[in-house]
Amino acid sequence: MSRALPFVACAALLCGCPAPPPQNPLPTASAETKPPPPPPPAHVEAPAIDPKNVGVPLPADDVCEKNPDGTIKNPIAPGTYKGILRNAKCDQQRFLTMGYLSQKLGIAGQCTFCHAPDPNDPKKAIYATPTERKRIANWMLATFVEGLRRNDGLPMSCDSCHNDGHGKGLVKILHEPRDPGFAQEWMNEVMTAQFVERDGKRLKCKTCHGGMAPAQEGWSGHVILQLEAKSDGSILRLANRIPGPGGAP
Numbered sequence: 179m180s181r182a183l184p185f186v187a188c189a190a191l192l193c194g195c196p197a198p199p200p201q202n203p204l205p206t207a208s209a210e211t212k213p214p215p216p217p218p219p220a221h222v223e224a225p226a227i228d229p230k231n232v233g234v235p236l237p238a239d240d241v242c243e244k245n246p247d248g249t250i251k252n253p254i255a256p257g258t259y260k261g262i263l264r265n266a267k268c269d270q271q272r273f274l275t276m277g278y279l280s281q282k283l284g285i286a287g288q289c290t291f292c293h294a295p296d297p298n299d300p301k302k303a304i305y306a307t308p309t310e311r312k313r314i315a316n317w318m319l320a321t322f323v324e325g326l327r328r329n330d331g332l333p334m335s336c337d338s339c340h341n342d343g344h345g346k347g348l349v350k351i352l353h354e355p356r357d358p359g360f361a362q363e364w365m366n367e368v369m370t371a372q373f374v375e376r377d378g379k380r381l382k383c384k385t386c387h388g389g390m391a392p393a394q395e396g397w398s399g400h401v402i403l404q405l406e407a408k409s410d411g412s413i414l415r416l417a418n419r420i421p422g423p424g425g426a427p
Contacts, residue, residue, distance in 0.1 A: 236275055242268035261316030282337040284347035291349070326373045326381065339368070 243251040250268050259266060262279065266272045277286070285291045292311040293303035323334045332338075342348040352361040370381050 235278070236265055237271050239267060239271075241270040241274065243270065261312075262319055279336065282335065282347045283340050283349040284342075285349050325376055327376050327378075329372050329374060338373075 239250070242253075245251050253268055254266050254272065263272055263275060266275060276289070280286045280288065280291075289303040289305075290300070292309060292315060293305050294307035294309050296302040296304050318336075322339065323336065326334060328334055328338060337347050340348055340351055342351075352364060365383070370383065373381050375381060375385065
């Protein structure tokens with residue numbers, strides 16, 4: 179059949195008839211032909227949080243008292259704590275960690291700043307009693323220390339924010355009572371400028387506050403006060419993405 183095509187084409191030309199179209203014609207180049215679009219970028223999951231990253235470095239296990247067989251004496255059972263102390267294995271790690279944390283926040287020796295005071299001795303604390311400040315501290319751990327990353331690449335810790343700007347720990351970084359003008363300046367120059375979300379997204383006002391300015395719908399000005407009313411932290415997108423440890427220390 180293919181050998182007959184040239185003869186048919188020639189005969190058609192002699193007769194003044196148009197030649198039949200060739201079988202299976204090849205596509206011709208066209209100025210309008212566009213290359214296929216690139217495939218959509220693959221979905222990138224946010225990096226997993228290292229369960230050992232508690233924002234407060236735990237002392238090594240060698241600080242723990244040991245039994246003659248080398249096991250830890252009076253160990254803390256796994257799961258006892260779900261927040262800052264969730265990896266502590268012994269009392270020595272627990273107390274040294276709390277001492278380190280209080281120094282970083284500028285409240286060294288003030289255990290009752292977060293812990294409930296003993297009604298029989300105000301200088302002592304009842305550590306197991308849940309308090310609002312313990313819950314806020316653990317929420318900050320899950321939301322900020324584990325939910326954000328520093329632009330300079332250094333590890334996140336409590337004093338990444340809680341400092342006086344000169345290397346000294348400061349628990350009330352927005353002043354007490356709160357200074358609205360200073361708070362806005364600090365948020366612009368420190369919070370949104372020096373940190374990003376842990377997946378690399380730019381940190382914006384609405385990331386935490388639900389809007390870009392107080393006049394916008396959804397704006398929640400004092401985040402911590404809102405959290406006191408909503409203990410699950412659900413007003414925060416970061417808190418929604420990263421499970422919080424609850425009120426346990």
